[in-house]
Amino acid sequence: MSTYLDFNATTPVLSEVAELVCKLMLDEYGNAGSRTHAFGANAKKRVDLARDQVANVVAADRSEVFFTSGATESNNIAILGLKDFGNQHNKKHLITTRIEHKAVLEPIEHLEKCGFDVTYLEVNESGCVDPEDLRCALREDTLMVSIMHINNETGCIQPIPLICNILDGHEAYLHVDAAQSFGKLSGDLKNKRIDLLSASGHKLYASKGVGALVARKRGFIKPPLKPIMFGGGQERGLRPGTLAVPLIAGFGLVCEMAQNNHEQWCSHAAKLKATLIDELDKVGAMYNGSDTSPFVLNFSVPGVNSEALMVKLRDIAAVSNGSACTSSSYEPSHVLLAMGFEEDRIAGAVRVSWGVTTEKLPVRQILEQIVLLKM
Incomplete structure (x- = not known):
């Protein structure tokens, strides 16, 4: 699963x-x-x-x-x-x-x-x-x-x-x-x-x-x-x-519960994020936005389309390429457009988000699928 x-x-x-x-x-x-x-x-x-x-x-x-x-x-x-x-x-x-x-x-x-x-x-x-x-x-x-x-x-x-x-x-x-x-x-x-x-x-x-x-x-x-x-x-x-x-x-x-466990939840999320960034750095990922929440990462990998990657990750990780409220729309993200990114970068943008119930991220498997798409 x-x-x-x-x-x-x-x-x-x-x-x-x-x-x-x-x-x-x-x-x-x-x-x-x-x-x-x-x-x-x-x-x-x-x-x-x-x-x-x-x-x-x-x-x-x-x-x-x-x-x-x-x-x-x-x-x-x-x-x-x-x-x-x-x-x-x-x-x-x-x-x-x-x-x-x-x-x-x-x-x-x-x-x-x-x-x-x-x-x-x-x-x-x-x-x-x-x-x-x-x-x-x-x-x-x-x-x-x-x-x-x-x-x-x-x-x-x-x-x-x-x-x-x-x-x-x-x-x-x-x-x-x-x-x-x-x-x-x-x-x-x-x-x-x-x-x-x-x-x-x-x-x-x-x-x-x-x-x-x-x-x-x-x-x-x-x-x-x-x-x-x-x-x-x-x-x-x-x-x-x-x-x-x-x-x-x-x-x-x-x-x-959030009040009582705030520091623990944030620390856990930040550690998960660091493991993902460490792997994505190896394939030249570009991170869409700075000063971001420890609970999410939006990235694009040159030469990799987000739709193709999500298909490859179907049995590995449930990720998205934008807001759930607009997931039925094929229009480019209004957020990434407003940030001034080029069409290819927007088309490759993937959002990965996690939380307190996430024990670890399947970073190795995610990287493997990215590498296959770049070949």
């Missing part, structure tokens, strides 16, 4: 998390909104605990955590939820980057069609934005800046602390898509200048279908978000629908 190395697409669920989710599905199946019996009260306690566990990852308050179905929904609420405020206060300028996930770019494109003005920050071969470009782009009517923390395709880490410093004193809301960093590289996410933060459970060894939006208060004032769905009033009126208590509890548990 091949080694699963597509953790940036989705992670396996940790056994401790799966056990808790199953327990709550089979034994403690109450609705957290039911106030008339112990089943409902116990469910609410589970949700309250998870809210604390999620908040602790980024040094937030439990009242600032809103549970969603995942980062895509959180991104949509964060971006589209500010539309009315922007219209009312004539703040209709948005700033983002060319390398955002489609879950950010498409809501922003929707606002652009509604009359909002958008500035797209460029990146270079490093895959990172220049914070000074943000400083130059800021205007009095800038409503929001939306910049992801870690890119899902390349693993490039954006300079969030510098971005926060530049925004200090400006009223624009800062939204960070933290799907690839929440619980893994969370230090920068504790910065109080980050107003809105999106996370997904299935990127952190929890179930698909659960995530969170952290909406930090400025003093005692909440971000002026309006709901984009209606019906039920759950999550303080921002996100309606019956809470998925088992999934939420599982997400909370893995957040606590």
Whole structure:
């Protein structure tokens, strides 16, 4: 059986998390909104605990955590939820980057069609934005800046602390898509200048279908978000629908585990990455991006096409050549295009990503298949 190395697409669920989710599905199946019996009260306690566990990852308050179905929904609420405020206060300028996930770019494109003005920050071969470009782009009517923390395709880490410093004193809301960093590289996410933060459970060894939006208060004032769905009033009126208590509890548990094991998880990931780079150096691999996460490597080998390599690796390693959300598209990666790479390098780009359940990488077998394709 091949080694699963597509953790940036989705992670396996940790056994401790799966056990808790199953327990709550089979034994403690109450609705957290039911106030008339112990089943409902116990469910609410589970949700309250998870809210604390999620908040602790980024040094937030439990009242600032809103549970969603995942980062895509959180991104949509964060971006589209500010539309009315922007219209009312004539703040209709948005700033983002060319390398955002489609879950950010498409809501922003929707606002652009509604009359909002958008500035797209460029990146270079490093895959990172220049914070000074943000400083130059800021205007009095800038409503929001939306910049992801870690890119899902390349693993490039954006300079969030510098971005926060530049925004200090400006009223624009800062939204960070933290799907690839929440619980893994969370230090920068504790910065109080980050107003809105999106996370997904299935990127952190929890179930698909659960995530969170952290909406930090400025003093005692909440971000002026309006709901984009209606019906039920759950999550303080921002996100309606019956809470998925088992999934939420599982997400909370893995957040606590991530807090307790952060150094060990990062050290293990970095060692795995080093073993892969050592082998890829032998075939002249080019690494797409710098200052990248220890949990992922995006590389191209001259003369090797990514589709051909993935076929060769089918029984060795499950890897990808881009975002899972666009895997059905044959268009070149918008992220690598934005980084200015040539067509051949983009066509050869492969993403390998791993995590805490990865014992070792099949580096020798991967190298063997690359060598065969280069012959």
